[in-house]
Amino acid sequence: QKEVEQDPGPLSVPEGAIVSLNCTYSNSAFQYFMWYRQYSRKGPELLMYTYSSGNKEDGRFTAQVDKSSKYISLFIRDSQPSDSATYLCAMSRPQGSTLTFGKGTMLLVSP
């Protein structure tokens, strides 16, 4: 079993839809959870950062962490064509550990 599982997609939705992106993980030591957005041929951009369990909202984006289920989610409301990108979940343990990425989910939002 991989440490982090993420469906590679692609996930195709119409403009204005609510998008749900998810990752599951197996290592209960993970404490920091991130979502990165990567446009084609560009570097990843940190979108959301959460420590431990709970929700975090930033504009149209909401990140959720459920440590009891080892499950994290990213919700995008009122999706736009400019949201079309690959979304990578990532997580790390405390104190200087390296980052573990999911495979990334490609999202396509059509006008």
Add this chain to the structure above:
Amino acid sequence: DTEVTQTPKHLVMGMTNKKSLKCEQHMGHRAMYWYKQKAKKPPELMFVYSYEKLSINESVPSRFSPECPNSSLLNLHLHALQPEDSALYLCASSQSGRNTGELFFGEGSRLTVL
């Protein structure tokens, strides 16, 4: 605009060439990273520098040689590469070497080895 600047954006080199990738950040971050990313794959960690000292080398072949001249600069020296080393090379930085995951990436240097 990213605050981590990488040059060159594109590089084509032969297997006998020597070249370097450069990375610069002016955010006062004390940890810098090199990642390699192949198409449709997540980034793979290569090296971590923390406070200008190499702290992690993920068993990278010696044909890749990192250098951190100061806290703002990171280089990756390339020599005798193989075609399978063609990839997007990403530089990243974070505030400290504790690596809580808040990495800021550059746009990458796309390397093609002929």
